Amino acid sequence: xxxxxxxLRLGVNIDHVATLRNARGxxxxxxxxxxxxxxxxxxxxxxxxxxxxxxxxIDSDIDRLMETLRVPLNFEMAATDEMQKIALRHKPHAVCxxxxxxxxxxxxxxxxxxxxxxxxxxxxxxxxxxxxxxxxFIGADERQIAAAHRIGAQVIELHTGxxxxxxxxxxxxxxxRELEMMREMxxxxxxxxxxxxxxxxLNYETVAPVAAFPEVVELNIGHFLIGESVFRGLGPAIAEMxxxxxxxxx
Ligand code: PXP
Numbered sequence: 001x002x003x004x005x006x007x008l009r010l011g012v013n014i015d016h017v018a019t020l021r022n023a024r025g026x027x028x029x030x031x032x033x034x035x036x037x038x039x040x041x042x043x044x045x046x047x048x049x050x051x052x053x054x055x056x057x058i059d060s061d062i063d064r065l066m067e068t069l070r071v072p073l074n075f076e077m078a079a080t081d082e083m084q085k086i087a088l089r090h091k092p093h094a095v096c097x098x099x100x101x102x103x104x105x106x107x108x109x110x111x112x113x114x115x116x117x118x119x120x121x122x123x124x125x126x127x128x129x130x131x132x133x134x135x136x137f138i139g140a141d142e143r144q145i146a147a148a149h150r151i152g153a154q155v156i157e158l159h160t161g162x163x164x165x166x167x168x169x170x171x172x173x174x175x176x177r178e179l180e181m182m183r184e185m186x187x188x189x190x191x192x193x194x195x196x197x198x199x200x201x202l203n204y205e206t207v208a209p210v211a212a213f214p215e216v217v218e219l220n221i222g223h224f225l226i227g228e229s230v231f232r233g234l235g236p237a238i239a240e241m242x243x244x245x246x247x248x249x250x
Contacts, residue, residue, distance in 0.1 A: 008211055008245050009044035011074050011199070012238060013222025018056035020226075031057065032064045034226070034234060039071050041235040042242050045093070047199075047220045049076035049107075050086065052100060059086070066090050074135070074220065079111075079123050088130050095127050096135040096157055096220075106223075107200065110139035110159045113147040121151040128152060135197060140178070140185035149192045156189050157197040157220065158182050160210055164201030179209055190215035204228075204244060211248035219245065 017031040035046045046069055048057045065073050072093030077083035078100035087095050097120070099111045113120060113136060124134045135155035136148040139162075148156050163182065166175035186196045198210050199220035211219060221241060228237040 006217070008216065008249050009218040010042070010238070010242055010245060011045040011047045011197075011218055011220040012038040012043040012225060013047040013049070013199075013220055014038065014226070015047075015049050015056040016223050016226040018058070018061060022056060022058075031061050032068060035065060035069060037234045038238055039069070041238040043071060043238060045072045045074050045218070045220075047074040047076060047096070047222065049098065050083065052078060052080065052082070062086065062090060066092065075132075076137075079116075079120060084123065084127065087127055087132065091130050091132060094133040094135055094155070095124075096137055096155075097124065097153075098137040106161075107137065107159075108161070110141070110144060111136055113138065113144045113151065117147050117151055124152060128154075133195075135195075140181040142185065142188060145185055145189050145192070145194070149189075149194055153194065155195040155197060157199055157218075158186060158189075158216075159200050160198050160202055160206070161200040163210070164203070164206045167206050182210065183213055186213045186215040204240065207241065207244050208248035211245040 014031040014034045017029050017034040021029055048065060050057050050062055074094040074096055075087055075092040076096045076098050079097050097111060098107050099109060127134050133155055134153045135157050136153045137157045137159060138144050138148055139159050145156055163175055163178035166178055189196050195217055196215045197218040198216050202221045203224040225237050
């Protein structure tokens with residue numbers, strides 16, 4: 001069973017440093033340098049999503065992250081044969097399986113686990129055997145969480161996007177309903193023995209209620225922090241997120 005008495009971990013997603021680099025071509029800004037700065041600023045882990053179309057993170061970023069990171073890498077990927085090979089070559093600390101559609105701008109929803117249970121169970125087994133913690137990016141849905149547990153995932157990451165979108169749109173009834181679902185589902189997942197993470201779209205305004213869920217042990221946050229770092233620098237942007245998370249937890 002997960003020990004949730006400890007400090008809430010912050011995983012910093014560096015994908016959008018690579019987005020900026022790729023907008024011009026060339027090597028700058030370097031997402032690996034951002035990862036090192038994030039480590040120095042107190043990130044407990046680094047998250048990077050190697051997409052099938054390599055629109056932000058590219059293969060050599062993963063090579064360099066594996067060589068240089070001192071904190072764990074949470075390697076996000078779609079459940080494809082190509083990505084499984086890459087993950088098995090690197091054996092990162094964690095592999096987070098996400099749904100991926102070419103036409104989407106970002107990961108829009110959680111993974112459909114229940115419909116693909118047998119396939120996914122077979123897919124994640126070698127990753128687990130290689131020593132990776134397998135995490136499933138998932139909506140706050142009891143059926144999907146139960147399926148994630150049955151296929152042998154150790155971790156679920158709750159998709160906070162709908163909650164954050166409702167907050168941004170000022171639809172507070174939907175926001176509060178989404179939050180309540182996530183609260184119930186994080187308790188449910190924990191009762192099954194799953195470790196619970198959360199992320200997507202979180203910012204300074206939306207982080208506290210999610211950070212306050214006692215069963216959530218890790219938040220993964222990227223786009224907002226990279227954007228905010230334009231104004232205050234990456235270290236201070238991360239430090240403020242850390243402060244808000246710790247305050248919500250207390
Ligand atoms: N967690 C997962 C599984 C994700 O796919 C993403 C986006 O890549 C994030 C967290 C971070 O989301 P954001 O960049 O919106 O903070």
